Amino acid sequence: MTLQQRLAGLRRGELRAAAAVAGVVILIIATSVMIVVNERDYREAKLLQVDSQARILASTVAAALFFDDRKAGEEYVRALQVDSGIELAAVYDSRGGLFAGFSRPGAPAPPATGVRGPPLISGERLVLTAPVLQNDRVIGTVYLQSTFERMTRRLERYGLIAVLVATAALIFVILGITQATLTRGNAELKRRSDELAAANAQLHDQIMRREKAETELRQSQKMESLGQLTGGIAHDFNNLLQVIIGSLEALSRRSGPAGQEEQRIMAAAMRGAQRAATLTQRLLAFSRRQPLDPKPIDVNKLVAGMSEILHRTLGEAITIETVLSGGLWRIAADANQLENALLNLAVNARDAMPGGGKLTIETANSFLDETYAGAHEDVQPGQYVVIAVSDTGTGMTREVLEKAMEPFFTTKDIGKGSGLGLSQVYGFVKQSGGHVSLYSEPAAGTTVKLYMPRLIGGAEERDAAREAETVMPGSHAAVILFVEDEEDVRTHVAAMLRELGYTVLEASNGAMALRLLEAHPAIQLLFTDVGLPGSHNGRQLADEARRRHPGLPVLFTTGYARNAIVHQGRLDPGVELITKPFTLASLSARIHGILAAMSRQES
Numbered sequence: 001m002t003l004q005q006r007l008a009g010l011r012r013g014e015l016r017a018a019a020a021v022a023g024v025v026i027l028i029i030a031t032s033v034m035i036v037v038n039e040r041d042y043r044e045a046k047l048l049q050v051d052s053q054a055r056i057l058a059s060t061v062a063a064a065l066f067f068d069d070r071k072a073g074e075e076y077v078r079a080l081q082v083d084s085g086i087e088l089a090a091v092y093d094s095r096g097g098l099f100a101g102f103s104r105p106g107a108p109a110p111p112a113t114g115v116r117g118p119p120l121i122s123g124e125r126l127v128l129t130a131p132v133l134q135n136d137r138v139i140g141t142v143y144l145q146s147t148f149e150r151m152t153r154r155l156e157r158y159g160l161i162a163v164l165v166a167t168a169a170l171i172f173v174i175l176g177i178t179q180a181t182l183t184r185g186n187a188e189l190k191r192r193s194d195e196l197a198a199a200n201a202q203l204h205d206q207i208m209r210r211e212k213a214e215t216e217l218r219q220s221q222k223m224e225s226l227g228q229l230t231g232g233i234a235h236d237f238n239n240l241l242q243v244i245i246g247s248l249e250a251l252s253r254r255s256g257p258a259g260q261e262e263q264r265i266m267a268a269a270m271r272g273a274q275r276a277a278t279l280t281q282r283l284l285a286f287s288r289r290q291p292l293d294p295k296p297i298d299v300n301k302l303v304a305g306m307s308e309i310l311h312r313t314l315g316e317a318i319t320i321e322t323v324l325s326g327g328l329w330r331i332a333a334d335a336n337q338l339e340n341a342l343l344n345l346a347v348n349a350r351d352a353m354p355g356g357g358k359l360t361i362e363t364a365n366s367f368l369d370e371t372y373a374g375a376h377e378d379v380q381p382g383q384y385v386v387i388a389v390s391d392t393g394t395g396m397t398r399e400v401l402e403k404a405m406e407p408f409f410t411t412k413d414i415g416k417g418s419g420l421g422l423s424q425v426y427g428f429v430k431q432s433g434g435h436v437s438l439y440s441e442p443a444a445g446t447t448v449k450l451y452m453p454r455l456i457g458g459a460e461e462r463d464a465a466r467e468a469e470t471v472m473p474g475s476h477a478a479v480i481l482f483v484e485d486e487e488d489v490r491t492h493v494a495a496m497l498r499e500l501g502y503t504v505l506e507a508s509n510g511a512m513a514l515r516l517l518e519a520h521p522a523i524q525l526l527f528t529d530v531g532l533p534g535s536h537n538g539r540q541l542a543d544e545a546r547r548r549h550p551g552l553p554v555l556f557t558t559g560y561a562r563n564a565i566v567h568q569g570r571l572d573p574g575v576e577l578i579t580k581p582f583t584l585a586s587l588s589a590r591i592h593g594i595l596a597a598m599s600r601q602e603s
Helices: 003-066 070-082 151-166 168-254 260-286 299-305 307-314 335-351 370-374 398-403 421-431 487-499 510-519 538-548 584-602
Strands: 086-093 098-103 120-122 125-134 137-147 295-297 318-323 331-333 357-368 382-391 435-441 445-453 479-483 503-507 523-529 554-558 577-579
Touching (some): 003 070, 003 086, 003 125, 003 137, 003 168, 070 086, 070 098, 070 168, 168 260, 168 487, 168 584, 295 299, 295 335, 299 335, 299 382, 307 335, 331 335, 331 445, 335 421, 335 445, 421 435, 421 445, 479 487, 479 510, 487 523, 487 584, 503 510, 510 538, 523 538, 538 554, 554 584
Parallel strands (some): 479 503, 479 523, 523 554, 554 577
Antiparallel strands (some): 086 137, 120 125, 125 137, 295 331, 357 382
16 A cells, blocks of 8 residues: 555545544534423423413413302312422412412422512423403412423433434434434323313313303393382382372362262272382382381291281182291391282282192291302302292293393283282392292292391391371471472472371471571471482481480481481381381371370480
């Protein structure tokens, strides 16, 4: 071999060595790039995975957070325990308070308060937050803390790749190992994809439950809007009916002996006015604006006492059965309104049994738990007395059942029903803090259950005494100051008071009434409307009058319940109220009772 050949061989060897070195360098560079890219992709994939889990949890827990259902919130959060990479998960409300959470053994506890922020990578831990939205409004925060795959495991994977640098001969083995590693990664991704699919299924179920809750909320808002409308209408009607009914009464008293035709016309007019007054009271009951005077009630005693009126109202074709529970709790409610509610239900049952049937009234103690309360709008868990009214009538379809509580909805023929019976029952029970449930099937009858809150403690039971329907004359020595802004109502009621024999002073507003009080210290009763124009409403006028004249009795009147004397649908303690429209007999009885009580106190 010549020198030239040796030199050529050396050059080829050097070239091969250089090529080998270059190959090694290329392999090192390629391996390094692969490791860096793989590490970056792994962290990005991990970040996306945890972000998806946080957003799914935020969507799933939104309804539970909105309705403050901590039990459901805990279930949704603990569902993430299937992912071993999640070592801490928590949900916080809009104020940053912890709502639900969990942490694995050895992991730190969830932070006491939650603050949203960007993703944070600290060592082998990833912390990520996501907002919880309800109708595009942030109502809370999801907090997730996850761990990356152990570094030793990642180094093992990278070490297999690094073998390429040591020997090109093992490249296929390394590629095989790499392929196996990739296969395991794909299997892991598939497993997590299946978990995400399961989470999506849970999310779908939660969405369905949320839509049901939103439907119930919309129905509740609809009923509230109708209540506000009907309450305003009822207020104006009562002022008109006060003048109409009072005038018919006065005409009847002053007309003397009248012919049969005149008596028939006047009786028909009075029946129409009384019917309008009844409808107006039902409107107020539905709108939850009727003034209630709750007292402790023995429901069994009340139901038993209604036996005669029920038999007289329903007729002989309807069999009435009462099933009264022993040891029944007492309730606090307006006895007259509760009787009216039960009578309305009985009349509805009678109309549903045109060929006769059976009406059953049952009483029992009941407990509504949190699960039941969470599934029904405006229901508080606790102890209730349930009054169930059942019939064997025609029943209702699902479509009719959904509208049964709405005012003016009726399935009866025109002129045979106002559509206010069930709505009046609904309004009264809701105003009393209770709950109404309705069960019905076509041809199988209907059951209406009234849940009235149990009375804990309270005063002794008092029978609801009905006012006498006889006129009690007054004395000219008794001076009454009557305050009413509606001129027709003021003129009419002042005439009623004078007819009863009282001396009457009239005022159209609070300022005028206070001037009359100063000018006439002999005034023995302030009789005032609640809603007055100007600087003083009825309650403010009464307070100022009593400040100037301590012990002065006050009688309020109103067309519907106002917040000045009624709170949570109940009369304030010590308030005397007569609601419009009232008759001469009821007015005389109320004033006579107040003045008699004052006389007893003075003596």
